[in-house]
Amino acid sequence: MIAPALDREDPPPPRSAPAAGATAAPADAGLDARDLTVAYDRTDVVHGADLRLPRGRVTALIGPNGSGKSTLLRAVARLHKARTGSVTVAGQTGDAAPVDALALSRSDFARRVTLLAQSRHAPAGLSVRDVVGFGRHPYRGRIRGADPDGARMVEHALTVTNLTEFADRGVESLSGGQLQRVWFACCLAQDTDVLLLDEPTTYLDLRYQVEILDLVRDLADTHGVTVGVVLHDLDQAAAVADQVVLLSSGRIVAAGTPAEVYAPERLTDAYGIRIDVELDSPTGIPRTRAVGRHHLRTERP
Numbered sequence: 001m002i003a004p005a006l007d008r009e010d011p012p013p014p015r016s017a018p019a020a021g022a023t024a025a026p027a028d029a030g031l032d033a034r035d036l037t038v039a040y041d042r043t044d045v046v047h048g049a050d051l052r053l054p055r056g057r058v059t060a061l062i063g064p065n066g067s068g069k070s071t072l073l074r075a076v077a078r079l080h081k082a083r084t085g086s087v088t089v090a091g092q093t094g095d096a097a098p099v100d101a102l103a104l105s106r107s108d109f110a111r112r113v114t115l116l117a118q119s120r121h122a123p124a125g126l127s128v129r130d131v132v133g134f135g136r137h138p139y140r141g142r143i144r145g146a147d148p149d150g151a152r153m154v155e156h157a158l159t160v161t162n163l164t165e166f167a168d169r170g171v172e173s174l175s176g177g178q179l180q181r182v183w184f185a186c187c188l189a190q191d192t193d194v195l196l197l198d199e200p201t202t203y204l205d206l207r208y209q210v211e212i213l214d215l216v217r218d219l220a221d222t223h224g225v226t227v228g229v230v231l232h233d234l235d236q237a238a239a240v241a242d243q244v245v246l247l248s249s250g251r252i253v254a255a256g257t258p259a260e261v262y263a264p265e266r267l268t269d270a271y272g273i274r275i276d277v278e279l280d281s282p283t284g285i286p287r288t289r290a291v292g293r294h295h296l297r298t299e300r301p
Helices: 069-076 106-110 128-139 150-160 176-190 206-223 234-240 264-271
Strands: 029-040 043-054 058-062 084-089 113-116 194-198 226-230 243-248 251-256 275-279 286-290
Touching: 029 069, 029 226, 043 058, 043 069, 043 084, 043 226, 043 243, 043 251, 058 069, 058 206, 058 234, 069 113, 069 194, 069 226, 106 113, 106 128, 113 176, 128 150, 128 176, 150 176, 150 206, 176 206, 206 226, 206 234, 234 286, 243 264, 251 264, 264 275
Parallel strands: 058 226, 058 243, 113 194, 194 226
Antiparallel strands: 029 043, 029 084, 243 251, 275 286
16 A cells, blocks of 8 residues: 555654765756665665656656666655665745755655555455545644545545545455555545556556556646656556656666667667567557567467
8 A cells, every 4th residue: 555654753764965966856856866776685776876757747667677666666755765865856836945855754755755555455344435545644643633635635536536436335345456546546635746656557457557557647647746657568658658767787777758768779688588669650659579489480380
């Protein structure tokens, strides 16, 4: 489910200083991470990563298994402490200066950034509306208190995700695709400007994958949400994202539009398998094909 930002409210844990010579975040950045190095068991798995998520745009993180995509996303979301680097988020008014995300309290960070993690377990015995209401936790303080905007935001989230008709049903009765929309609604109820998604289409059938990606696009285009999403499917990433970030062996090796990043030799080198690329003529969106040993057969049994 929605991941907490830190394990405690105040104060935030000590952190390393920003890298020497680091510059301010660009004005159009919803979230800007600089020189992030992340380690597991004292072994660096992400190396000096710079990740900028433009405001109101969709950024897809792509790369093979073990390339550091999810680890980088978790570090940006403060679920895994970076060994070096800095993270800033946009100010909450149009002219406000960027804010040091790593210095915010847990609740303040959770009002700005949401992570929808891979592992989520639907609590039995609760309605869809109850679960969506979990997204209002950052606004309720240490003691569950008044949240004047809570009911309105929950209903708004149910409407945007087309879940109003399911609002009073138990979550255990939903399909996988419907349940994934519940988690999205929970994120929307949290009312943050930045939404991070770790493989949101995993285990869903094709219809629900498309519906989830359409929702991701709507959040950016209609609601101005800054989205960072980890995806395995290269064609889905190209179709939904304004920019893609390719990781390999813990390093960002390319970032730009799908057409800029999807060079066949670059993808082939990153994934260790031949990947052909062609542009879809009506849309200009790149399409990929991974070529195995048997894919070029002219005769079929």
